[in-house]
Amino acid sequence: MSITPLLLKHIFKKRATILYPFKEREKVHLPEGFRGELKFFREKCIGCGLCFRACPSETIEMSVDEKGKRPIFYLDRCTRCQQCEEVCPTKAIELTQNFETVYFDRKSTIIK
Amino acid sequence: MSIKIPIGPQHPALKEPENFTFTLDGEYVVKVEARIGYMHKGIEKLMESKNYIQNIPLVERICGICNVAHTICYAQNVEYLYEKPIPRRAEFIRVIIEELNRIHSHLLWIGIAAHLVGFDSFFMYTWRDREVVMDLIELLTGNRVSTALMTIGGVRRDIDDSKAYKLRKGLDILEERTKYYKKIAEDEKSLLVRLRDIGRLTPAEAIKHSAVGPTIRASNIKVDVRADDPYAAHDEVPFNVITYDTCDVFGRLMVRIDETLESINMVRYCLDHMPSGPIRIRLPNAPPPGESVSRVEAPRGEDIHYVKSNGTDKPYRYKVRAPTLGNLSALIEMLTSKGDYLVHVADIPVVLGGIDPCMCCMDRSVKFIDPVKGKEWSLTWEQLKLYAKRKWEKEGIKAKCP
Numbered sequence: 001m002s003i004t005p006l007l008l009k010h011i012f013k014k015r016a017t018i019l020y021p022f023k024e025r026e027k028v029h030l031p032e033g034f035r036g037e038l039k040f041f042r043e044k045c046i047g048c049g050l051c052f053r054a055c056p057s058e059t060i061e062m063s064v065d066e067k068g069k070r071p072i073f074y075l076d077r078c079t080r081c082q083q084c085e086e087v088c089p090t091k092a093i094e095l096t097q098n099f100e101t102v103y104f105d106r107k108s109t110i111i112k
Numbered sequence: 113m114s115i116k117i118p119i120g121p122q123h124p125a126l127k128e129p130e131n132f133t134f135t136l137d138g139e140y141v142v143k144v145e146a147r148i149g150y151m152h153k154g155i156e157k158l159m160e161s162k163n164y165i166q167n168i169p170l171v172e173r174i175c176g177i178c179n180v181a182h183t184i185c186y187a188q189n190v191e192y193l194y195e196k197p198i199p200r201r202a203e204f205i206r207v208i209i210e211e212l213n214r215i216h217s218h219l220l221w222i223g224i225a226a227h228l229v230g231f232d233s234f235f236m237y238t239w240r241d242r243e244v245v246m247d248l249i250e251l252l253t254g255n256r257v258s259t260a261l262m263t264i265g266g267v268r269r270d271i272d273d274s275k276a277y278k279l280r281k282g283l284d285i286l287e288e289r290t291k292y293y294k295k296i297a298e299d300e301k302s303l304l305v306r307l308r309d310i311g312r313l314t315p316a317e318a319i320k321h322s323a324v325g326p327t328i329r330a331s332n333i334k335v336d337v338r339a340d341d342p343y344a345a346h347d348e349v350p351f352n353v354i355t356y357d358t359c360d361v362f363g364r365l366m367v368r369i370d371e372t373l374e375s376i377n378m379v380r381y382c383l384d385h386m387p388s389g390p391i392r393i394r395l396p397n398a399p400p401p402g403e404s405v406s407r408v409e410a411p412r413g414e415d416i417h418y419v420k421s422n423g424t425d426k427p428y429r430y431k432v433r434a435p436t437l438g439n440l441s442a443l444i445e446m447l448t449s450k451g452d453y454l455v456h457v458a459d460i461p462v463v464l465g466g467i468d469p470c471m472c473c474m475d476r477s478v479k480f481i482d483p484v485k486g487k488e489w490s491l492t493w494e495q496l497k498l499y500a501k502r503k504w505e506k507e508g509i510k511a512k513c514p
C-alpha cells in the first residue's frame with residue numbers, strides 16, 4: 001500500500017506533457033547550453049578551414065569562390081557536436097537554440 | 113532427450129542482436145553456445161581514417177549509455193601520448209560527469225531488472241526518477257545522452273555556482289529515492305524469491321572467466337579500476353568499493369543500488385573540493401609517436417582502450433575492449449546447470465539481463481561464412497600473422513613477426 005501516498009501526490013500535480021506542436025510551443029524546455037541548428041555568418045569567415053578539419057561527420061566541405069576558400073554545410077549530416085564553433089577563430093559559426101530542423105527537401109539543408 | 117532452442121538475434125528477451133543456442137534437458141539448460149558478431153560496426157577501422165579531434169564524437173557512439181566512460185578513456189589515452197598533465201579542475205569535472213552517467217546507467221538497469229522479473233511498478237519508479245539525473249546531465253552538458261563534454265586536454269564546459277546549486281538539489285532527490293529503492297529491494301519478497309540464487313557465479317569462477325564490473329563485485333571480489341588504478345581525480349575522491357557475497361543476480365542488484373549512493377556522495381565531494389583554474393589546455397594536433405593503454409571503470413565494468421600513434425594527426429591503430437566482452441564467458445558459466453545449481457528456461461532473461469549486457473559496444477568479432485558450401489571458419493592467431501606477413505611482403509616491407 002506504499003503506493004497510495006505517491007498516487008495522491010501525483011493526482012494534484014500539473015501534467016508533465018505539453019501540447020506540442022499546435023499549442024504551448026513556447027513551453028518547450030531547453031537547457032541553457034543546448035546545441036541546436038547551425039548558423040553561419042559568411043561575412044565573418046576567413047576561410048581557414050579549421051571547421052572542416054574538426055567536423056567528425058563530413059558536414060562541412062570546402063569550396064572556392066571569388067573571396068577564396070569558404071565552407072559549405074550539409075546540415076542533414078550534422079551531429080551538433082559544436083566542435084566547429086569551438087575552433088572557429090572569428091566566431092563565424094554559431095549553434096542556435098533552434099531544435100525544429102525539419103525540411104521538405106534536401107537542398108534546403110545546405111547552407112553556403 | 114535434449115532439445116536445442118535458439119534465442120536471438122531477434123527475440124523479446126534480448127534487447128540487442130545476439131544469438132544463444134540453449135541445449136535443454138527437460139526444463140533445465142545444460143549447455144549454452146553464444147554467437148556474437150551481428151553488430152560489427154567497424155568503428156576501429158573508421159577511426160584510423162579520421163584525426164584525433166574528429167574521433168571524439170565517434171568514440172562517444174561506441175556505447176550510448178556509457179558514452180562518458182568511453183570518451184574519458186579515449187581522451188586520457190591520447191593525453192598519455194603527449195605526456196602532459198591536464199588541469200586539475202578538468203579532472204574533477206570528468207569525475208562528476210562520469211558519476212552522473214553511472215547513476216543514470218544503474219537506475220536504468222535497476223528498472224530493466226525489475227521489468228524482467230515482472231515487477232513493473234518498480235520499473236516505472238526508477239525510470240521516472242532517472243529523469244532527474246538526465247535533466248542534470250542536460251544542464252551540465254547541453255544534451256541528455258550524448259554529452260560531448262570531453263576533449264583532448266580537458267573538458268569543454270565549466271560548472272558554475274548556479275549549476276552546482278541545481279546539481280546538489282537534484283542529488284538530494286536522487287539520494288532519497290535510491291534509499292527507498294534499497295528498502296524495496298531488501299524487503300520485497302517477490303523480488304527476493306525471483307532473484308536469490310539465480311545466475312550463480314562463485315568467486316573462483318568469476319576470476320577464472322575474468323568477469324568485470326558489478327558482476328565480479330557481486331561475487332565478493334574487490335575489483336574496481338577507480339580504486340586499483342586511479343585516473344582523473346579518483347586518487348583524491350574517497351569512495352567504498354561495494355561488494356556482496358551472495359554471488360547471484362540479487363547481489364548484482366544490491367551492488368548497483370549501493371554504487372548509485374556512493375556516486376551521489378562522490379559528486380558532492382567533487383563539488384565541495386573542486387579547485388579553481390582553467391578547464392582545458394591546448395595540445396598540438398599530432399601526438400608524438402608511441403603507444404598507450406588506458407583503463408576506465410564504466411558502469412558495466414572495466415573498459416580498455418589502446419592507441420598506437422605514428423606521429424601523424426590520425427591514429428595508426430585503435431583498439432577498444434568494451435566491458436560486456438569480459439562478462440560474456442562468465443555469462444555462459446552462469447547459464448549452465450551443474451550439480452545442484454539448476455537453470456530454468458524462465459531464468460534466462462533475468463540472468464542475461466543481470467550482467468547489464470551492451471552487446472553492440474563489444475561486437476568486434478568476425479566470422480567467415482561461405483553460404484554456398486555452408487562452411488564457417490575463423491582465423492587463428494598463427495594464420496593472421498602469416499596473412500599480415502604476406503601482405504607486407506607484397507608491399508616490399510620486411511615484416512617482423514614475434
